[in-house]
Amino acid sequence: MGELRSLTVSQQVGLLFVALFGVLALVTAIASLRSLRDAPPEVAERHQRLRRDLRAVWVGTVVFWVAWASGAFVATLLTGLVSFVALREFITLSHTTRGDHRSLIAAFFVALPLQYLFVARQHANLFTVFIPVYVFAALPVLSALGNDPRRFLERTAKIQWGMMVCVYGLSHAPALLLLAFPGYEERGAFLVLYLVLVVAAAQIAQEAASRWLRRRPVARQISRSFSWRAWALGCAAAGVVGTLMYWSTPFKAGQAFAIGFIAGGCGTLGELAMKAMKRDAGVRHWAGRTASVTGAVGLLDRVAPLCFAAPVFFHSVRWYFGV
Amino acid sequence: MASLAEFAGLTLAFIARLITGAQGHWIGSPPKAEQRIYFANHQSHFDWVLIWAALPRELRAITRPIAARDYWTSSPFKRWLTHEVFNAVYVNRQRTDDQDPLEPLLEALRRGDSLVIFPEGTRSHRGEPMPFKSGLYHLAEQFPDVPLVPAWIDNVQRVMPKGEVVPVPVLCSVSFGAPLRLEPGEDKRAFLDRARAAVLALRPTEPA
Secondary structure, eight states: OOGGSSSOOHHHHHHHHHOOHHHHHHHHHHHHHHSSSSSOHHHHHHHHHHHHHHHHHHHHHHHHHHHHHHHHHHHHHHHHHHHHHHHHHHHHHHHHGGGHHHHHHHIIIIHHHHHHHHHTTTTTHHHHHIIIIHHHHHHHHHHHHTTTTTTTHHHHHHHHHHHIIIIIIHHHHHGGGGOOOOOTTHHHHHHHHHHHHHHHHHHHHHHHHHHOOOOOOOSSSTSSOOHHHHHHHHHHHHHHHHHHGGSSSSOOOOHHHHHHHHHHHHHHHHHHHHHHHHHHHHHHSSEEEEEHHHHHHHHHHHHHHHHHHHHHHHHHHHHHHTT | OOOOOHHHHHHHHHHHHHOOOEEEESSSSOOOOOOOOEEEOOSSSTHHHHHHHHHHHHHHTTTEEEEEEHHHTTTHHHHIIIIIISEEEEEEEOOOTTHHHHHHHHHHHHHHEEEEEESSSSSSOOOSSSOOOOOHHHHHOTTTTTTTTEEEEESSHHHOOTTTOOOOOOOOOOEEOOOOOOOOOOOHHHHHHHHHHHHTTTSSOOOO
């Protein structure tokens, strides 16, 4: 794979997307062929779920491709939009009151655009502290001015958490474009792709492993499928996928494995934390039966692992490589 | 070529969808281009826009809201918005002796338009809708063949509480239920209570 490294950027990009769309097309073709067969209802339902997931992957890949083709600015803007929709879903399911109205407006229409503006304008030092420091100070004050002391800590904590996960976490994905590795200019987008694929691999492998191993769940009340062994297999799969992609990154093969392992593991652990949140809010999927009444589209489900993995990935790479 | 009013309508629907999702759930009746009277709970100024955005585009043109004439024609912009964009039916809030206040609504129904009405008469701020006013009964009495479709608008009070001007993005939905008709000889109060119960029945259960 060493010779892949010597290709030009556009050749590598082309290669990656051809491979990605090729694999997707293959999987979709197999899935639709299989769904043509007569099947008992529970299998048919599984096919339906698979098709829905596949459609989401298609949409995600196409959006990703569009973002790539149109440059860092549009990519940041698109991520900002995803952040907005995810935060909207999060706030819908956390019970805020009328007293929070002003702080919610500040969160959606001031803090969120500013955060992505800082990313787009490459203020690396500002965007990493903006939400944990400044927004953290401002939002509770606005909520306090709303003159409603009931469950104040709970409400402000929810808003703050939503900001951290949906905005701060996710904004680290386009921020990868800022990392300036020596001799790796204009290739930041590969890091984003690396992160997305590694996290997705960890999720899929963990899901498959937990079905196959059938271990006793560690936290039954929260997730019926999460076990440490399945989690470790997910991490390992992420590491392998990361290693396979090392030629497109500034890492050496061993580093690519370790970083993939860490990012994938973070993503799946973050998914577990998000599951606990959902249990607390009383829904299984963000787009489950109850939530579908609120119109939630289940986007949060799909981006949550990325929200947890992106900041860890960003900062560990930045610290280790000193860029 | 879309006119400015059509364009404004599409923009408004887009904004409503961006802020609230404005999902329509057709539980008891499919969306259909027939004459209907939709009636819903009323919690916010945003309600009409939400119902309108939740309707399929083909139905928006034939579905009209009710607007108070004194308020919604008081400036050229308000007039343009209600008349050109939403094609509202104007009603007088002050009751005059020589005119039935429902007359403009009956006129619109005679022309074959669909209406959206909020039978509580005013916005309610507690969870339960208030008792329905009798307008719905009179419309049902005079147009027995028009299906009355109940609708529950969920979550909208969180988007824009009373006294606020900027909406907060929170997902909302509109659930449309099975159509009602006035039974022969049904009492006015009984019918209005039945209608209110039909709206309430669409309210999603709170997650445990």
